[in-house]
Amino acid sequence: MKNSLNALVFFAKFAVLGLAIAFVFSELAPNWTARIRGQTTGTGKIDTPAVPAPPVGPTKEHGRYLVSVGGCVDCHGANLSGGPITGAPPSSPPAANITPGGEISAWSEADFIKAMRTGVNPAGKQLDPFMPYRYIGKLSDAELKAIYLYLKTVPAAAMGAR
Numbered sequence: 457m458k459n460s461l462n463a464l465v466f467f468a469k470f471a472v473l474g475l476a477i478a479f480v481f482s483e484l485a486p487n488w489t490a491r492i493r494g495q496t497t498g499t500g501k502i503d504t505p506a507v508p509a510p511p512v513g514p515t516k517e518h519g520r521y522l523v524s525v526g527g528c529v530d531c532h533g534a535n536l537s538g539g540p541i542t543g544a545p546p547s548s549p550p551a552a553n554i555t556p557g558g559e560i561s562a563w564s565e566a567d568f569i570k571a572m573r574t575g576v577n578p579a580g581k582q583l584d585p586f587m588p589y590r591y592i593g594k595l596s597d598a599e600l601k602a603i604y605l606y607l608k609t610v611p612a613a614a615m616g617a618r
């Protein structure tokens with residue numbers, strides 16, 4: 457009798473664990489797959505459709521991918537023309553125009569990589585740390601080169617003309 461009770465308790469523990477795992481997956485999995493496809497989720501619409509991952513390398517295609525997953529558009533705007541950042545603390549500066557319509561158009565690739573690594577742009581301006589260059593600057597040379605090449609190809613826009 458005691459043995460069969462032990463067996464039942466043992467089994468019940470696994471059943472509860474199994475149900476918990478099934479619940480977690482049924483709740484999360486649809487969101488994950490929807491996020492990957494860039495579709496709506498239970499929590500709201502994802503604005504930027506995910507860009508399919510191209511081969512890794514110092515190419516504008518890979519740069520487009522890095523800009524997409526790197527969240528640049530969250531601050532620089534969908535067309536990267538910069539301007540005031542929605543929801544940012546009032547003390548933070550407007551995002552820079554990083555299309556060829558901005559100062560960046562005169563930068564060499566080395567200027568761009570140096571600005572991202574040091575936080576100082578070619579004009580000698582110390583970038584506000586709200587611009588996450590401390591993280592972006594940790595990307596490899598090939599990744600920063602890819603981003604630079606991609607930024608050269610986006611349509612030029614005036615500052616803040618989102």
Ligand code: HEC
Nearest residue numbers: 526527528531549550551552559560577583584586587588
């Ligand atoms: C959290 C917001 C935020 C994110 C995310 C962000 N930036 Fe910025 N970025 C800024 C702000 C704000 C400035 C302006 C800083 C200043 O004026 O001191 C800036 C400035 C820059 C500059 C300097 C331009 C110039 O003319 O001096 C470059 C280049 C740049 N960002 C590229 C990027 C790239 C590429 C990404 C994505 C990998 C990115 N940023 C992501 C907020 C952001």
